[in-house]
Amino acid sequence: MSPHRKATATAHANIALIKYWGKADEALIIPRTSSLSLTLDELYTTTTVEFGGEGAEGAGGTDHATLDGAPVTGRAMERITAFLDIVRERAGIRGAAQVASVNTVPTAAGLASSASGFAALAGAAAAAAGLDLDDRDLSRLARRGSGSASRSVFGGLAVWNAGTDDATSYAEPVAGGQSFSDRLAIVVLVLDDGPKGISSREAMRRTVDTSPDYEPWVAHHARHLADARAAIADGDLERLGEATEANALGMHATMRGAVPPVDYLTAASRAAVQTVQAARDAGFPAWATMDAGPNVKVLTSAEQAEALNSWLYDRLAPATPGLRTLVTHAGPGLTVEKGQS
Incomplete structure (x- = not known):
């Protein structure tokens, strides 16, 4: 195959309404549970990848990456190089890569920056390496960088099928979910956009290994996912919201049961x-959800999102210095632009 050498991709963050928490296979990032998400329009990552030069495949730290113009180093760079090694192996190419990303998602703050980041990296790196992958294969590839990235390949409502191996663990659009996703919105309450004190991966591992609340949550999770799917099929926002909030609160309860406890929620959260x-209680369609971080996202209707945002801001801002809010709607799937360098 003839690599394009250079490509640019844009992927949007997603918010899991029914969560993924815990891995059955750490190396392949195979989850213990399936998950369901909404891809968002306002939060995205654009990444350009260019392969060139001779040499070992990513060896010796020869890959280089920037995020918003600043060099990526340390563990973050190691994850990028490991991911690029997978792409190089599949494409049968050698040589280091130059990666440049621009992110509208606050990084490492529990706002799914890794989802948009690795989905964009998967799309750009695969195209630059000359791989011709369909959406399912791109989802499987993105999963190897970050599990939630598998869902950001798709717009609107997507479900990540847990599967049992690399071939069967992938995301896909929720059947019948496109028209319903256009009726949904997420109000993002940015309470703290700083880096997390503990990574999602470490928190997840600790929860699975030590929390007595984890297995009961997994058992309840199947019902939450079934309720969410049924709600989408019926166009029932209230039922979807109830499953969303119960699933998120249960996930965070499992973390607090870990040894030592993991508690991402602050007093502001x-x-x-x-x-x-x-x-x-005041009549708004509003259900809270949280990922691995202090920020709170609110599932609501597209029709009432702006009014809800104002209502929440007026009540939270006086006691929450630096509060920022953002109204987001259903966003598109991964887009890729190929080009010869």
Whole structure:
């Protein structure tokens, strides 16, 4: 095959409404549970990958990457090189890569920056290396960088099938979900956009290994996913919201049961969740969800998202210095532009 050598891809972040937490296979990133997400329009990563030069495949730290113009180093760079090694092996090419990413998602703050980041890297690296992959194969490839990235290959509502091996663990659009996804919105409450104190991977491993609450959550998870799928099929936002909030609160409870405990939620996070529940009591469609970080996302209707955002901001801002909010809607899937260097 003849590599394109250079390609640019854009992928959007997604918010898991029904969570993935815990791996059955660490190396291949095969999850213990399937998950369901909404890809978002306002939060995305654009990445350009260019292969060139001779030499060992990513050996000796010869790959280089920048994020928003700053060099990527340390563990983050190691993850990029390991991912590029997978692409080089599949494509049968050698030589280092230059990677340049621009991110609208606050990095490492529990806002799914790794999802958009590795989905964009998968799309750009595969195209630059000359691989001709369909969406399912791109999803499987993106999964090797970050599990949630498998879902960002697709727009709107997507489900990541846990599977049992590399071939069967992939994301795909939710059947009948496209028209319903256009009715949904997420209000993002950015309470703290700084890096997390503990990585998702470490928190996940600790939870699975030590929390007595983890297996009961896995058992409940199947019901949450079934309820979410049924809600989407019926166009029932309330039922989807109830499953979303219960699944997220249960996931965070499993972390607090770990040894030592993992607690991403701050006092501001807890206040935000209570305020979301108050908004629901006031008549808004509003259900809280949280990933591995302190920030709170609120599932709501596209029609009432702006009004809900104002209602939440007015009540939270006085006691939450630096609060930022963002209204997002259903976003598109991965896009790739190929070019010869």
